[in-house]
Amino acid sequence: MTTHPDSAATPKRFTIPIGPQHPALKEPGFFEFTVEGETVIGATLRLGYAHRGIEKAVVSRTWVQNLYLLERVCGICSHIHSLAYCLGVEKLAGVTPPPRAQAIRVLIAELERMHSHLLWLGVAAHDAGFETLFMYSWRDRETILDLFEQISGNRVNHSINTLGGVKFDLTAEQIVSVLKAVELMEERARYYLDLVRNDPMLGQRIRGIGTMSAAEAHRMGVVGPTARASGVGRDLRVEAPYAAYTAIPVVVMLETDGDLQARFIVRIREMFESCRIIRVLLDHLPEGDLQARMPRRIPEGETIARVEAPRGELFYFIKSNGADMPERIKLRTPTLCNLGSVLALCIGRQLADIPMLLIGTDPCFSCNDRAVVIHQAGNREKWTWEQFRRYGNEALR
Amino acid sequence: MNALGTLLLFPGGLALLLVALLAEWISRKLLARLQNRVGPRWFQPLADTVKLLAKEEVIPEGVHRILFEFLPVLSLAAVLTAALAVPLFGVVPATSYAGDLIVTVYLLSLLTLCTSLAGLITDDHYAALGGLRVLSQLFSYEAPFLLALLGPAVAAESWQITRITAHAGSNVWMLFTQPVGFVVAVIGLMGKLELSPFDAPEAHTEIVAGSLTEYSGRGLALFRLSRNVALVVGLTLVAALYLGGVSDPLAFAVKTLALLLVITTVQALFARLRIDQTIGLWWHYGVLLALGQWFLILIGKGAA
Numbered sequence: 001m002t003t004h005p006d007s008a009a010t011p012k013r014f015t016i017p018i019g020p021q022h023p024a025l026k027e028p029g030f031f032e033f034t035v036e037g038e039t040v041i042g043a044t045l046r047l048g049y050a051h052r053g054i055e056k057a058v059v060s061r062t063w064v065q066n067l068y069l070l071e072r073v074c075g076i077c078s079h080i081h082s083l084a085y086c087l088g089v090e091k092l093a094g095v096t097p098p099p100r101a102q103a104i105r106v107l108i109a110e111l112e113r114m115h116s117h118l119l120w121l122g123v124a125a126h127d128a129g130f131e132t133l134f135m136y137s138w139r140d141r142e143t144i145l146d147l148f149e150q151i152s153g154n155r156v157n158h159s160i161n162t163l164g165g166v167k168f169d170l171t172a173e174q175i176v177s178v179l180k181a182v183e184l185m186e187e188r189a190r191y192y193l194d195l196v197r198n199d200p201m202l203g204q205r206i207r208g209i210g211t212m213s214a215a216e217a218h219r220m221g222v223v224g225p226t227a228r229a230s231g232v233g234r235d236l237r238v239e240a241p242y243a244a245y246t247a248i249p250v251v252v253m254l255e256t257d258g259d260l261q262a263r264f265i266v267r268i269r270e271m272f273e274s275c276r277i278i279r280v281l282l283d284h285l286p287e288g289d290l291q292a293r294m295p296r297r298i299p300e301g302e303t304i305a306r307v308e309a310p311r312g313e314l315f316y317f318i319k320s321n322g323a324d325m326p327e328r329i330k331l332r333t334p335t336l337c338n339l340g341s342v343l344a345l346c347i348g349r350q351l352a353d354i355p356m357l358l359i360g361t362d363p364c365f366s367c368n369d370r371a372v373v374i375h376q377a378g379n380r381e382k383w384t385w386e387q388f389r390r391y392g393n394e395a396l397r
Numbered sequence: 398m399n400a401l402g403t404l405l406l407f408p409g410g411l412a413l414l415l416v417a418l419l420a421e422w423i424s425r426k427l428l429a430r431l432q433n434r435v436g437p438r439w440f441q442p443l444a445d446t447v448k449l450l451a452k453e454e455v456i457p458e459g460v461h462r463i464l465f466e467f468l469p470v471l472s473l474a475a476v477l478t479a480a481l482a483v484p485l486f487g488v489v490p491a492t493s494y495a496g497d498l499i500v501t502v503y504l505l506s507l508l509t510l511c512t513s514l515a516g517l518i519t520d521d522h523y524a525a526l527g528g529l530r531v532l533s534q535l536f537s538y539e540a541p542f543l544l545a546l547l548g549p550a551v552a553a554e555s556w557q558i559t560r561i562t563a564h565a566g567s568n569v570w571m572l573f574t575q576p577v578g579f580v581v582a583v584i585g586l587m588g589k590l591e592l593s594p595f596d597a598p599e600a601h602t603e604i605v606a607g608s609l610t611e612y613s614g615r616g617l618a619l620f621r622l623s624r625n626v627a628l629v630v631g632l633t634l635v636a637a638l639y640l641g642g643v644s645d646p647l648a649f650a651v652k653t654l655a656l657l658l659v660i661t662t663v664q665a666l667f668a669r670l671r672i673d674q675t676i677g678l679w680w681h682y683g684v685l686l687a688l689g690q691w692f693l694i695l696i697g698k699g700a701a
Contacts, residue, residue, distance in 0.1 A: 016604075022605070023602055024603065038673070125668070127602045129594065129597075129600060129602070131593070135434055201667040204670065351526070352672065355602045
C-alpha cells in the first residue's frame with residue numbers, strides 16, 4: 001500500500017469571524033478564529049464597537065448627575081458601579097454612611113450577584129445548546145428582578161445609592177419577601193449545582209475544557225469567579241472589605257480544577273454564599289438613618305475605589321479639583337482583565353467549544369469599551385469632533 | 398382511488414404537508430411548555446411558511462445559482478417521494494414494491510445531502526462548516542439507522558414495507574422483541590433531522606444557521622417544509638415497523654403521536670453534543686448495538 005502525498009498535507013485553513021454581530025455574542029466584540037478543520041489554531045480580538053464615551057461624559061456632569069450616568073455603564077451590575085462611585089466620592093469628602101445604609105448597599109449587591117450569576121448560567125447553557133436550562137435559570141432570575149422592583153420601583157437600574165447613603169429603606173414586608181426569595185434561590189441553586197456536577201451530557205461539554213492552572217490565572221491576571229475557579233482566591237470582599245463586608249466575613253468559594261465546569265460550580269456556590277450573607281444582614285439589620293450629610297463641595301484630591309462586581313474586581317479612579325464636576329473618572333471593568341485569557345485558552349480547542357470558553361469568563365463588552373489615543377513624544381494635539389467621528393466610522397469598517 | 402388524488406391530496410401531497418406543519422407545531426408547543434415558555438399558536442408553522450414563501454429570496458454572490466435554487470426543490474421532492482411507499486395515516490401506501498424500504502431510507506437521506514450541498518456551494522464560512530458537519534453526521538448515523546430498520550425486515554423476511562408492517566401487525570410489537578433496534582431507530586431519526594442534542598450542524602451559537610445560513614425566502618421555506626415532511630415520514634416508518642403495524646388507523650395515529658412526544662421530550666433533556674461526540678456516540682455504541690441486535694435476530698431465525 002502506498003501513501004499518498006496529499007494525505008499528509010495540512011487541511012485547508014480558514015477564518016471564522018465571531019462578531020460583531022453573531023448569535024453567540026449578545027454584545028459587539030469581534031473575534032477572528034483561524035480554524036483547521038474544526039480545530040482552532042489562532043485567535044485575535046478587536047473591541048471598541050460599543051464605545052459610549054462615558055468617561056468623557058462624566059466630566060461635564062455634576063457629582064450627583066454622575067450617579068445616574070455611571071449606573072448605566074452596565075445593564076446587569078448597575079448597583080455595583082454606583083456603589084464604587086459613591087465609595088470613592090465619600091472617601092474624598094470624608095463621609096461615612098450610616099450602618100443601615102451600608103447594610104442595604106451590601107444586600108442589594110448580593111442580590112445583584114445572584115441574578116447576574118443566574119443570567120450567566122442561562123447564557124452559558126444556551127451556548128451549550130441546553131435551552132431548557134437557559135429557560136429555567138432566566139425564569140428563576142425574574143424572582144430577584146421582581147424583588148428589586150418591590151424595593152426600589154425599578155428592575156434594572158434601581159438607583160438605590162446616593163452620595164452619603166441609600167435612598168430606599170426596607171419595610172418589614174419587603175424583608176419577608178427577600179427572605180422568601182432567598183429560600184427559593186437556595187433551593188434552585190441546589191438543583192443547578194447537582195445538574196452541573198452530575199448531568200453526563202452537559203458534563204461532556206464542560207468537564208476538562210478550557211483548563212487554566214492557578215499559575216496561568218495569575219500570569220494572565222484574571223479576576224472574579226474565573227480566577228476563583230482556577231484556585232486563585234481573589235475577592236475584594238475579603239481582601240479589602242468595604243461597606244458592610246467589614247462586619248460580615250465572606251467565605252471565598254474556591255475550585256481548583258480550573259475548567260469550565262469549575263467556573264459553573266464556583267458561580268453557583270457563590271449563590272449559596274450570597275444567600276447566607278443576606279440572611280446574616282437581615283438578622284442584624286442596624287436601625288438608624290439612611291443618609292449621612294454630604295459637604296456642599298467635594299474637596300480637591302484623588303482616590304481609588306475597588307469593589308467586587310459579580311464578574312470580578314471593578315476599579316474606579318476619581319479625581320476632584322474642588323469644582324461641582326469631577327476632573328477625571330477612570331473605570332476598569334473585570335471583563336478587560338479576563339478577555340486575554342480567552343484568546344490563550346482557545347488555541348487547540350474545537351470550534352464548538354469556543355462560544356463556551358468565551359462565555360465562561362462572563363464577558364460584558366460595552367462596559368469595557370474605551371477609546372485610547374497614545375501621545376507620541378511632543379505630539380499633544382487635541383481631536384476635534386469631526387476627527388472623532390471619522391475615527392469611529394473607520395474603526396467600524 | 399384516483400391516482401392523482403392519492404398523489405396530490407390524500408394521503409400524499411396536501412394532507413401530508415398539513416400534517417407535517419401540525420407535527421412541527423405539536424413539537425414546538427410541547428418543547429416550549431417543557432421549558433416553561435408559552436410556545437407558538439397552532440397556525441404558526443403555516444404562517445411562517447406562507448411568510449417565507451412570500452419573501453424575497455436573496456441569492457448571495459459567488460454561489461452556483463441553479464444549484465442554489467434547485468436544491469430546496471429537490472429535497473422536498475425527495476421526501477414527498479419517500480412518503481409514497483410509507484403507510485401514512487395507516488392507509489395503504491400509493492406504491493409498494495420489493496425493496497422499497499431501502500429506497501425510502503435513501504430518499505430521506507437525499508434531504509440531508511441537499512442540505513449539506515446547500516452549505517458547501519456558498520462562499521459563507523459558517524455555511525461551509527455547517528455543510529461539512531451535516532456530512533459528518535450523515536456518515537455517522539446512517540449505518541446504525543439503516544441497520545435498525547433492517548431488523549424488522551429480517552424478522553419479516555422481506556424488504557417490502559407493506560409486508561413488514563403486515564408481519565408486524567400479526568406478531569408481538571417489535572418494540573418488545575427488538576428494543577435495542579427501536580432505541581437506535583428513534584435516536585437515528587433524531588440525528589437525521591438534526592434535532593437537539595444532535596443539532597451540531599446548525600448550532601447557532603457557533604455557526605449561525607449552519608448550512609442554511611445563506612437561505613432566505615422560498616428556499617428556506619422549502620427546506621423547512623422538507624424537514625417536517627421527513628419527520629412525519631420517519632415517525633410513520635418507525636411506528637409502523639416497531640409499534641405493531643398499521644391495522645387500526647386511529648390507534649396508529651396515537652402511536653405516531655406518542656413517538657413524536659417522546660422525541661420532543663428527549664430534545665428538552667440534553668445539552669448539545671459536539672460533532673466529534675456525535676460521531677463517537679454512533680460509531681462506539683450505535684453501530685455495535687444495532688449489529689448485536691442483528692446477530693441475535695439471525696441466530697433466533699436460524700434456531701427457529
